[in-house]
Amino acid sequence: MKLYSTLSGTMEPLIPIADTxxxxxxxxTPYSEAHVGHAMRAVIFDVLRRYLEYQGHDVKHVENVTDIDDKMIARAAEEDITVKELSERNMKLYMRQMALLNVLPAHIYPKATEEIPTIIEMIQRLETKGIAYDISGDVYFRVRLNKDYGKLSHRTVDGMRAGARMEIDKRKEDSMDFALWKSQKPDEPAWDSPWGKGRPGWHIECSAMVSKYLGNNIDIHGGGQDLIFPHHENEIAQTESFSDQPPMARFWVHNGMVQLGEDKMSKSLGNIVSLQDAFDSHSPNALRLFFLNSHYRSPLIYREDILESQERALERLQNALEPSDSTSGMLDVTGFEDRFVQAMDDDLNTPRALAVLFDLRREINRARDDNQDVTSAQSLLAHLGSVLGLQLDYVTDNSGDVAPLVELLIKTRAGLRSAKQFEAADHIRDRLTELGYTLEDTPGDTTWKRS
Ligand SMILES: [Zn+2]
Incomplete structure (x- = not known):
């Protein structure tokens, strides 16, 4: 497949470095619960992983947890709990929400606080090489020694320096130098280190975890576009100075930001839709469909009406999976899977891949009307849906499960009708209709179907 890399600014064929x-x-950073932007990032990289696995690759997927930083410390103090308690509470919720979204769990979720020795080791090596320097317990990265600095965000150091706001820490050699280790402030959690008690900076955490769990040259490094600078730029500088073996990652893949109106959804702007709020009014499946209906590198505007329409689009896909007993000749679905693969190979073009699914759905409905056997077309639809992480077999299975309950309600309604309690009987019919089960009265019998 071809994938766009922020580093080269072009689409490049993805040729794996090794078997995995x-x-x-x-x-x-679990200082508060996840919002819709986090869910989009998770879904996009879930689909990338699912697609690579569908193509027969093994994927080793690591996602870090920044369980110590300024915001974690401030929030824990506000709530009068420990940083660890705060992190555990929000991570538990996040993992539950990811499961609802059908996001495959990463193979490892390393936590910054559990990787301190690896982080210290990396900083020490940078210090030995003269790339890091210590000023009374605070350790900084010497940006001017890194000739490649700016290669990911496509900026020059001088340009960045001009754009940088006035630095609070005047002790640094250069305003562009960033912290690798921060000395302990009163009441802050801290760890012993060669530079005294303190805690790691944010960027070094990722470099250390990538190096430890995946090596110094990985295939794909991902995140939101808001992380390109400075976070990912700094990760590259650290890791490549540490290993002297560029590139840290073959592909730097960045997803677009979810917006509310004109602005990026962010805590600092206060325009957040929490994932829980989204789940309160929309199904996780519809939310996933919403993310995939636009290309992952584009900004995505969160709108209730669009999410509503995704819910209906999803129903249309699911209804195409309704079992059918027509048997006159198998519907030929040649070409659909190839088109799906072509779309996904083209920088994960999920909107085009979804269009193939909807074409297939239309073909199934047409063939069913012609009394053709659609079973293999249906399993292809469910299979390709699953590559996108959509749970399309959900309703089919479910309608099997609810059948006895619907039958029971139909019998109850018949009983009410013969007792001339028409209001109560109509209430049952109306509620079932609202839930998507349409009743049809024929002389002497009532049948039902999913609408
Ligand atoms: Zn990171």
């Missing part, structure tokens, strides 16, 4: 494709995605 290594994928690292920057994860959550």
């Amino acid at each position: 494709i290594t994928l690292y995605v920057c994860g959550l």
Whole structure:
């Protein structure tokens, strides 16, 4: 497949370095619960992984947890709980929400606080090489020694320096130098280190985890576009200075941001839709469909009406899977899977891949009207849907499960009708209709179907 890399600014063929494709995605800072933007990032990289696995690759997927930083410390203090308690609470919720979204769990979720020795080791090596320097317990990265600095975000150091806001820390050699280790402030959690008690900076955490779990040259490093600078730029600088073996990652893949109106959804702007709020009014499946209906590198505007329409689009796909007993000749579905693969090979073009699914659905409905056997077309639809992480077999299975309950309600309604309690009987019929089960009265009998 071809994938766009922010580093080269072009689409390039993805040729795995080794048998297993290594994928690292920057994860959550669990100071509060996840919002819709986090869900989009998770779904996009889930689909990338699912597609690579569908193509027969093994994928090793690591996602970090930034369980110590300024925001974690501030929020824990506000709530009068420990940073660890805060992290555990929000991570538990996040993992539950990811399961609802049908996001495959990463193979490893390393936590910053559990990787301190690896982080210290990396900083020490950078210090030995003269790339890191210590000023009374704070350790910084010497940006000017890194000739490649700016290669990911496609900026020059001088340009960045001009754009940088006034630095608070005047002790740094250069305003562009960034912290690798921060000395302990009063009441902050801290770990012993060669530079005294303190805690790691954010960027070094990812470099250390990538190196430890996936190596110094990985296939794909992912995250939101908001992480390109400075976070990912700094990760590259650290890791490549540490290993002297560029590139840290063959592909730097960045998803677009979810917006609410004109602005990026972010805590600082206060325009957040929490994932829980989204789940309260929309199914996780519809939310996934919403993310995939636009290309992953484009910004995505969160709109209730569009999510509503995804819910109906999803129903249309699911209804095409309704079992059918027509048997006169198998519907030929040659070409659909190839078109799906072509779309996905083209920088994960999920909107085009979804269009193939909807074409297939239309073909199934047409063939069913012609009394053709659609079973293999249906399993192809469900299979390709699953590559996108859509749970399309859900309703089919479910309608099997609910059948006895619907039959029971129909019998109850018949009983009410013969007792002339028409209001109660109509209530049952109306509620079933609302739930998507249409009753049809024929003389002496009532049948039902999913609408
Ligand atoms: Zn990171």
